[in-house]
Amino acid sequence: MSPMILNTIEVMLNGLMTGVMYSLVALGFVLIFKASGIFNYAQGVMALFAALTLVGFQSGQIPFSHLINVVFGTDYHNWGPGMNAFLAILLTMAVMVLLAWLVERLVLRHLVNQEPIILFMATIGLAFFMEGLGDMMWGANIKVLDIGLPSGGSFWWEDVTRVWATEGSDYYGMYIDVLDLWAAGIAIVLVVALTLFSQYTKTGRALRAVADDHQAALTVGISLRTIWIVVWSIAGFVALVAGIMWGSKSGIQFSLSLIALKALPVLILGGFTSIPGAIVGGLIIGVGEKLFEFTIGPLIGGATENWFAYVLALVFLMFRPQGLYGDKIIERV
Amino acid sequence: MKLKSLIAASLAAAMALGAGAVSADLTFPSLSYRTGPYAPNGIPFADGYADYFTLLNERDGGIGGEKINFIECETGYNTEKGVECYESTKGQGALVYQPLSTGITYQLIPKATADDIPVHSMGYGRTSAANGKVFSHIFNYPGTYWDAASIIVKHILDQEGGDVNGKTIALVYHNSAYGKEPIRTLEELAKKHGFNLTLLAVDHPGQEQKSQWLQIRRERPDYVLMWGWGVMNQVAVQEAANTRFPMDHFIGVWWSASENDVLPAGDGANGYKAINFHGVGKGFPLYDDLQKHVVDAGKAAGDGSNLGTVLYNRGMYAAMLASEAARTAQEIHGVSNITSAQMRDGMEALKIDQARMAEIGLPNFGPDINVSCDSHGGPGQAAIMQWDAGAKTWSLITDYTGADREVVDALIMEDSAAYAAENSITPRTCG
Numbered sequence: 079m080s081p082m083i084l085n086t087i088e089v090m091l092n093g094l095m096t097g098v099m100y101s102l103v104a105l106g107f108v109l110i111f112k113a114s115g116i117f118n119y120a121q122g123v124m125a126l127f128a129a130l131t132l133v134g135f136q137s138g139q140i141p142f143s144h145l146i147n148v149v150f151g152t153d154y155h156n157w158g159p160g161m162n163a164f165l166a167i168l169l170t171m172a173v174m175v176l177l178a179w180l181v182e183r184l185v186l187r188h189l190v191n192q193e194p195i196i197l198f199m200a201t202i203g204l205a206f207f208m209e210g211l212g213d214m215m216w217g218a219n220i221k222v223l224d225i226g227l228p229s230g231g232s233f234w235w236e237d238v239t240r241v242w243a244t245e246g247s248d249y250y251g252m253y254i255d256v257l258d259l260w261a262a263g264i265a266i267v268l269v270v271a272l273t274l275f276s277q278y279t280k281t282g283r284a285l286r287a288v289a290d291d292h293q294a295a296l297t298v299g300i301s302l303r304t305i306w307i308v309v310w311s312i313a314g315f316v317a318l319v320a321g322i323m324w325g326s327k328s329g330i331q332f333s334l335s336l337i338a339l340k341a342l343p344v345l346i347l348g349g350f351t352s353i354p355g356a357i358v359g360g361l362i363i364g365v366g367e368k369l370f371e372f373t374i375g376p377l378i379g380g381a382t383e384n385w386f387a388y389v390l391a392l393v394f395l396m397f398r399p400q401g402l403y404g405d406k407i408i409e410r411v
Numbered sequence: 412m413k414l415k416s417l418i419a420a421s422l423a424a425a426m427a428l429g430a431g432a433v434s435a436d437l438t439f440p441s442l443s444y445r446t447g448p449y450a451p452n453g454i455p456f457a458d459g460y461a462d463y464f465t466l467l468n469e470r471d472g473g474i475g476g477e478k479i480n481f482i483e484c485e486t487g488y489n490t491e492k493g494v495e496c497y498e499s500t501k502g503q504g505a506l507v508y509q510p511l512s513t514g515i516t517y518q519l520i521p522k523a524t525a526d527d528i529p530v531h532s533m534g535y536g537r538t539s540a541a542n543g544k545v546f547s548h549i550f551n552y553p554g555t556y557w558d559a560a561s562i563i564v565k566h567i568l569d570q571e572g573g574d575v576n577g578k579t580i581a582l583v584y585h586n587s588a589y590g591k592e593p594i595r596t597l598e599e600l601a602k603k604h605g606f607n608l609t610l611l612a613v614d615h616p617g618q619e620q621k622s623q624w625l626q627i628r629r630e631r632p633d634y635v636l637m638w639g640w641g642v643m644n645q646v647a648v649q650e651a652a653n654t655r656f657p658m659d660h661f662i663g664v665w666w667s668a669s670e671n672d673v674l675p676a677g678d679g680a681n682g683y684k685a686i687n688f689h690g691v692g693k694g695f696p697l698y699d700d701l702q703k704h705v706v707d708a709g710k711a712a713g714d715g716s717n718l719g720t721v722l723y724n725r726g727m728y729a730a731m732l733a734s735e736a737a738r739t740a741q742e743i744h745g746v747s748n749i750t751s752a753q754m755r756d757g758m759e760a761l762k763i764d765q766a767r768m769a770e771i772g773l774p775n776f777g778p779d780i781n782v783s784c785d786s787h788g789g790p791g792q793a794a795i796m797q798w799d800a801g802a803k804t805w806s807l808i809t810d811y812t813g814a815d816r817e818v819v820d821a822l823i824m825e826d827s828a829a830y831a832a833e834n835s836i837t838p839r840t841c842g
Contacts, residue, residue: 096619218446218454250628253625331451336448384614
């Protein structure tokens, strides 16, 4: 094969991998929107908060240490050498469940039956609050995240693909980041687990019932509040996974919350209420933006990915306003 | 009525006392950003800037017998907030502003000039502000982005035995006014030295750079330069390591060169180079004083853990340059309680040689500073440093060298002349 064709395949493959990373963020949005009709603006900050908490536990950092030291004149920073990644992930999940409970108890409970825009505004407030809380708890410095996931270009894949090139073409072999492969694997496991959970568990079925019709679910005795806590907890878990994957590339820092911006075109394209939609949407956006940057980008100065993702989503929106897999909205007057 | 009068009188008295106390001090505002996505870079700089002034107050009783009134205002690296900070603090007798953001600097150029307050955009902001004839109140010593681009190319020339003809240099840049700053200079240098220049823009915030690094992997440029900021830096260093680009051929500007930028990539960042205009580490006598009078005394702006990091050193260096300019202004005008206009004169006459740097406790920490009416860019010198991932330290690997003045000065003249024409400014005559 000519290197040009191989390069195009490489771009598409890496686009798919990037798309998986976008999907991980989009999944959290979908889960909450599906169950409660809330567009959770704080999803990106939840990923940041979860990742900050994970590194904090791993490194043995005392939460609020800066505040404690200022108030009491002490000099405490760490409670010990830290803990292994698995235990830290479990504890972080516990924190995310606690956060979900607090969100339901302090925010959502008081906004039942309010307009969606009110709930949306509440999540904007939540995002700012959580960003400040994360800063106070763990500090603003960049943290290195290492839970043992491998990263870097795959030598094996390079060797395999090098021989595909036309002889004498000095082809390097295709590049694929091992961390992206892990992310893809984890995303698959996550989607399968979520599907099994919603199909075969009582809570999962209750969750689907709430998603279909709040009122009907309430009449058969499903507790909306419990469901909200469950959904926000699951979204917290998805946020943790997204935070780990993105944070492994750049370190844990406050700009991590901006990954939510990459999820928006995915949601527009895939639909706000579909888990498969978040995955397929992410893949289409990932491949689309990478191919556009590869083919057209150099002709127009590059840096096309940010806006092209939205253009692509808007084009889909013109033909399928509910997104690829979203529920069709039929309003009768 | 009586109570109201009493309250009003008390308030007036308090304000008068407050104003009196402020006007008797030398006021240095700090437009810092300790919150938001860029806080990891803003905090060490702000700590260094604050700690140096605290040291002068604690150890020397201020500058020339005048205590320093240090006021910090949080900008969040946001231009609007930065301008609000300027407006809210300028009336307190501010002597000089260090905006710490190219966006804020651009907004302050006309405002501060009209208010007769100098601005020191140290190694950022508008490069052509180095032309003091047009930008009377803006200073960007000891070096500009165009100096940086030129010095990096000089380093590459040294590495390549003086010949880069036919080589390819790629620039990975933040797709903003800041990131685009070196392009014109690099284009001129490419013409002069015969290298090919590849431009790779990265959109804000730069969390995703796969396309750019796949292109670098395909095209295999001989060197990659980076004009990045924030998360863009960490991702670029990580992607360079992942794609196994030789790190000693990857060179960043001074805002892509802190510990924050390389630590997340771990061992993969080993050998990464960057340009810098000041010393690294805390192996300077001044740090003993900082430890004793500021950190150990519990008066440090942070917890003391930032001392010696690149950005702490930069903040501390900025404060040192500001205080030396204030000292110069006091000498020129024969008064200790200087005004912002007199501070501007001090900045324009600032001369710091190595003997003075040693006196301060920072021997060989930076190049000689030599500012004049013509040149607000100072010496335009910088050195190359390299990251050792094992020791987690930066080391300067070259001496401070100057830029290609023939190329850089011509560009400064061209751009500042255009600015003067756009804004109907008649350039000053320098004696």
